[in-house]
Amino acid sequence: MAGLNDLLGQGRRVERHAPWPRALVDAAMWERVAAEIAEGAWTLLGLWGDTGAVHMALLDEPAGAVGVITLDCPAGRFPSVARHHPPALRLERAAADLFGLQPDGLPDPRPWLDHGRWGVRHPLGDRAPASPDGQAYPFLASEGESLHQIPVGPVHAGIIEPGHFRFTANGETMVRLEERLGYVHKGIEGLMAGAGLDHAVRLAGRTSGDSSVAYALAAARAAEAALAIAPPPRAVWLRALMAELERLANHFGDVGAVCNDAAFALMHAHCGILRERVLRAADACFGHRLMRDRIVPGGVAADLDEAGTREIRALVAEARRHFPALVRLYDGTASLQDRTVGTGTLRPALARLYGAGGHVGRASGRAFDARRALAYPPYDALAFEVPVLQEGDVNARVWIRIREVEQSLSLVEQIVAGLPAGALRVAVTPADEPREGMAVVEAFRGDVLAWLRLAADGTVARCHLRDASWFQWPLLEAVIEGNIVADFPLCNKSFNCSYSGHDL
Amino acid sequence: MSMLLLEGLLRLPLTERAPAPGEAALAELAAGVGRTARRRLGRSLSIREIDAGSCNGCELEIHALGNAFYDLERFGLRFVASPRHADVLLVTGPVTANMREALERTWRATPDPKWVVALGDCARDGGCFRDSYAVVGGVAAVVPVDLHIPGCPPRPIAILEGLLALLEPPAGGSRQPG
Numbered sequence: 186m187a188g189l190n191d192l193l194g195q196g197r198r199v200e201r202h203a204p205w206p207r208a209l210v211d212a213a214m215w216e217r218v219a220a221e222i223a224e225g226a227w228t229l230l231g232l233w234g235d236t237g238a239v240h241m242a243l244l245d246e247p248a249g250a251v252g253v254i255t256l257d258c259p260a261g262r263f264p265s266v267a268r269h270h271p272p273a274l275r276l277e278r279a280a281a282d283l284f285g286l287q288p289d290g291l292p293d294p295r296p297w298l299d300h301g302r303w304g305v306r307h308p309l310g311d312r313a314p315a316s317p318d319g320q321a322y323p324f325l326a327s328e329g330e331s332l333h334q335i336p337v338g339p340v341h342a343g344i345i346e347p348g349h350f351r352f353t354a355n356g357e358t359m360v361r362l363e364e365r366l367g368y369v370h371k372g373i374e375g376l377m378a379g380a381g382l383d384h385a386v387r388l389a390g391r392t393s394g395d396s397s398v399a400y401a402l403a404a405a406r407a408a409e410a411a412l413a414i415a416p417p418p419r420a421v422w423l424r425a426l427m428a429e430l431e432r433l434a435n436h437f438g439d440v441g442a443v444c445n446d447a448a449f450a451l452m453h454a455h456c457g458i459l460r461e462r463v464l465r466a467a468d469a470c471f472g473h474r475l476m477r478d479r480i481v482p483g484g485v486a487a488d489l490d491e492a493g494t495r496e497i498r499a500l501v502a503e504a505r506r507h508f509p510a511l512v513r514l515y516d517g518t519a520s521l522q523d524r525t526v527g528t529g530t531l532r533p534a535l536a537r538l539y540g541a542g543g544h545v546g547r548a549s550g551r552a553f554d555a556r557r558a559l560a561y562p563p564y565d566a567l568a569f570e571v572p573v574l575q576e577g578d579v580n581a582r583v584w585i586r587i588r589e590v591e592q593s594l595s596l597v598e599q600i601v602a603g604l605p606a607g608a609l610r611v612a613v614t615p616a617d618e619p620r621e622g623m624a625v626v627e628a629f630r631g632d633v634l635a636w637l638r639l640a641a642d643g644t645v646a647r648c649h650l651r652d653a654s655w656f657q658w659p660l661l662e663a664v665i666e667g668n669i670v671a672d673f674p675l676c677n678k679s680f681n682c683s684y685s686g687h688d689l
Numbered sequence: 690m691s692m693l694l695l696e697g698l699l700r701l702p703l704t705e706r707a708p709a710p711g712e713a714a715l716a717e718l719a720a721g722v723g724r725t726a727r728r729r730l731g732r733s734l735s736i737r738e739i740d741a742g743s744c745n746g747c748e749l750e751i752h753a754l755g756n757a758f759y760d761l762e763r764f765g766l767r768f769v770a771s772p773r774h775a776d777v778l779l780v781t782g783p784v785t786a787n788m789r790e791a792l793e794r795t796w797r798a799t800p801d802p803k804w805v806v807a808l809g810d811c812a813r814d815g816g817c818f819r820d821s822y823a824v825v826g827g828v829a830a831v832v833p834v835d836l837h838i839p840g841c842p843p844r845p846i847a848i849l850e851g852l853l854a855l856l857e858p859p860a861g862g863s864r865q866p867g
Contacts, residue, residue: 300786300787302786302789303786303823304786304822305822308822317786339791340772340795342771344738344740344751344752344768345740346740346743346745347740347741347791368742368785368787368788368791369740369742369743369782369785369787369788370785370787370823371742371785371818371821371823371824372818372822372824373818373821375821375823376817376818376820388817391744391746391817391818393745394743394744394746394747394748394749394842395745395746395749397746438749438752451690451693454757457753457755458703458756458757460753460756461753461756461757461758474750475746475749475842477746510692511693514690514693517690518690684745685744685745
């Protein structure tokens, strides 16, 4: 099969788009590519609206190549990709809500992010005033004897983000879960349009609180690609240190939280201690527990000193001392395993179709990890494994996290040992012409895609951020089928999709 | 498991000493909260958390209050699953247009007397999301707020200081019922 470059060569290449190519295509080619994605030739990496155009990012997994194709939509319409390839569905519904771009043949035309509350339609496209009174949302039908519905949310019983789940069950067995999201839509992409780059990166770092580092990194890297700026080596390594600390904190938290949802509080308590130790080390080293605003365009805003280095080494030693006993406890507790093994199984074929990232994909046979597949620095100079399992159940998603904790501890050690000396930041100057850049970064829950266009004065004209959750949320609906209602929290926590990162 | 439990028994607790209630928080409360409500509720407070549009950063730090270092429940503070059981609504985020009605309904479902604590910089006035078409504003734009705990997100110890201020009478001052 021809590579992604050959494919993009059939369109009209767009200049000043980095580091990967972008090409303008016509509607016929757009549809052909959609069909090729559905056949598995490419992985859909993202699909987003723009002023009078729609973009689609593609990944050639075996080659580790990325490309973007663009279709101009002067009439405000484009051929639906979801008609061929269901994973594009919610992305197209969102593009329709935000830009008013109509996907022709869209199998599900219901609004997605727009709940009829904004007082405006198509806020990023041709704005039109609208009543803010809200619209009723028709949920999908489930028909059959003895079915009942359980509506949950948007305000949940626990301390979690808001979203609505509509369960249809026969007794205890679930026959359908339908998600309705968009409750925490803050209009982040709208706020970024016209913002200065520094401010846009701060907004990116507030897209999903648990992935502050990953989002700031993705946005900063996209801008640096656009402007052909290379941050200093020390900054590149410090960014990776922050990213791995963020991954450790989240994985510790998640392993404990999954067990807690099976009422095994002991794991939760001990994992909570490890998570807290990571956040305290981050605070001691970089001055913020979530390391927010520490990654800035051109580099980093905080350095690691001698005391910080000792802090990190002590953290790694502490985690190595305590975590193995917790892993043995998890693995050796039959009543806990009874809840996680064979629960919420995601078939590898479905994970592949949706291009599922993070622990969701890697627990179901999809080996993609942006740190390895796209090898952005400094990961090209670091040794680590990408753990992959085939089982696809809650247990496998826990084990992927356990293995990734071990890898991240090793990465942290390598980074601290090999941290280059030198400057922390380079100046970021506008290019005096419009530029476009993109980046894909591995957050703890999967790949974050950032795409942006900078105006000649260096401000952000358009920025799109795509969370890994876009391709994971629909899979949660799929794995729930046939499980019991009481296992939903386990399945949900084992995915740990982002609401805010998705709703944006 | 028995080894872990044994270690837990022999090891000194990780739990930190209680912070003094935050000065600023006390001053803010003194203006707004009545003694009657406090006497009726005693020291025990049930908290219902509502994410009204947050990035989830505040939720992470609220979660941290439950870990062994902060151990929220030793103060008689606990999180409950329903607003019907709550004395305090702890609200985070800029209130999004899509969450406004859910927040209003949750507030109405909470029995009086009740306090609303707005947590984080966004909850004060919408923070960096203030100017968005999708954001209503801070929590006070939708429901009356008694106390604000600043930060992006606030550290767990700052959240604890603010919540303890709800329980402690202000030093030396008598306060009129609100």
